[in-house]
Amino acid sequence: CAKKAKTPKDSNNDLAACRMLLSELEAHQDAWPFLSPVRHKSVPGYRKVIKKPMDFSTIKEKLTNNLYLNLETFIIDVNLVFDNCQKFNEDDSEIGRAGHRMRRFFDKRWTELL
Numbered sequence: 001c002a003k004k005a006k007t008p009k010d011s012n013n014d015l016a017a018c019r020m021l022l023s024e025l026e027a028h029q030d031a032w033p034f035l036s037p038v039r040h041k042s043v044p045g046y047r048k049v050i051k052k053p054m055d056f057s058t059i060k061e062k063l064t065n066n067l068y069l070n071l072e073t074f075i076i077d078v079n080l081v082f083d084n085c086q087k088f089n090e091d092d093s094e095i096g097r098a099g100h101r102m103r104r105f106f107d108k109r110w111t112e113l114l
């Protein structure tokens with residue numbers, strides 16, 4: 001089917017949706033490992049293993065500086081948070097479990113927007 005033209009209104013709607021989704025992620029009780037950048041000095045090996053670190057505060061900064069083209073590019077960064085978490089943390093660990101719960105929550109919320 002023909003691609004829907006992106007009007008300024010569409011972009012503003014995407015921006016509002018990103019802001020809403022991010023605030024829900026930040027308010028989630030399992031968000032604690034993801035709220036700010038992982039300090040590689042307190043997490044040995046993190047900088048070597050995780051090539052593209054990402055966290056909710058960095059996403060908020062990028063959103064504020066208008067660095068996301070649309071909802072898709074925003075979702076890519078949110079998924080990067082969860083993919084990094086799965087790569088570095090055992091599934092059966094506090095942080096690993098929090099990551100799975102947050103990913104499930106996020107997938108449910110953004111698909112409800114479609």
Ligand SMILES: Cc1ncccc1N[C@@H](C)c1ccc2c(c1)OCCO2
Nearest residue numbers: 033034037038042043085088089095
């Ligand atoms: C998402 C993630 N993946 C792997 C490692 C850490 C983290 N999160 C940091 C904030 C973090 C979460 C929990 C911590 C910690 C740092 O430093 C030591 C005490 O417990």
